[in-house]
Amino acid sequence: MEPWRVWLTNDVIGAPQRTDGIAHPMFCYYAAMAGLGVSIDEMFTLCYASADDGPMFGECDIKQLRPLEIGATYTVRGEITSAVRKQGERTGTFDIVAFQLEVVAPDGEVSSVVSNSFIFPRRP
C-alpha cells in the first residue's frame, strides 16, 4: 500500500486524500488485484482472451472486515470460483469468469474479501 499509489488512485476516483493512514475501501479491490500474482493481461490469457476482445467487469463484491492501512504490506490469496458460458442478444456468446481474493494483513487476519466476475465476449 505505497503512499504514492494511494494518492494517485484517490485522485482518479475523486476520494479525499486522508492523513490518518486509512486507505479508501476501493483498495480492498486494488490490493487484491495487485496481489493477483499475474498481470491483468496474463489473467485474460488464462481465460483464453485478450484485452483486444473488450472484456468487461460483471459483478464486484467487497467485504471490508477492517480498513486497510497505507504503508502496510498485505498478502493476497485466491482462486477462480466459476466459469460459465452464456448467450446474449447484444453481446453474442460470452463467458463469465468469477474469482475470489482474500487480502491478508501482516498479523495473518483477513482484512478484506473480494469476489469479482469478468465478462469475456467470444466473437467468432
Add this chain to the structure above:
Amino acid sequence: MSSILSPSVGDELPRLVIEAVDAEKMKTMAALLADSNPIHWDVDTVRELGMGHQPVNQGPNNLGYVMNMLGQWAGGAERIRHIRVRFLDNVFAGDQLEAGGKVTAVGDDGTVDCDVWLARDGTHPVLAGTATLSLV
C-alpha cells in the same frame, strides 16, 4: 467514532454528482493497474469494438464514486462493511454521473443496509447494488 446519523428505512442518501468523467484519469488508472485494455484510452479501438466514441471508464472507478457517496453520508468510507454491485453499462469520458442510494434496513447493532446506484445523466443506470455500513 460514534455517528450523528439516525437513518430510517426509506431515507434517500445525499447524491454525489460527477460533472464529467475525465479521460486523462482513465489513463492514470490504466498505468497504475498495468491494465493494457485499450478501451480505456484508444478511441479507435472503442469504435472498432462497436462500444461508442469515447474512452470507457474502468468499472472500479465507477464503484469508487458510489463508495465516495456512501462515505460522505456515513462520515467515512471505512464504515462500508460490504458492497455488492453489478456493472450494467459502460461509462464514457465526458459522462455526467450521479451516485445515490436508499436505506432498506436499520439494525439494532448500528448497521444500515442500502440500495445503491450510479446513473448517467441522472436517469440511465450504469451500476446498481447493495451496501452494508456500520455507523457505530
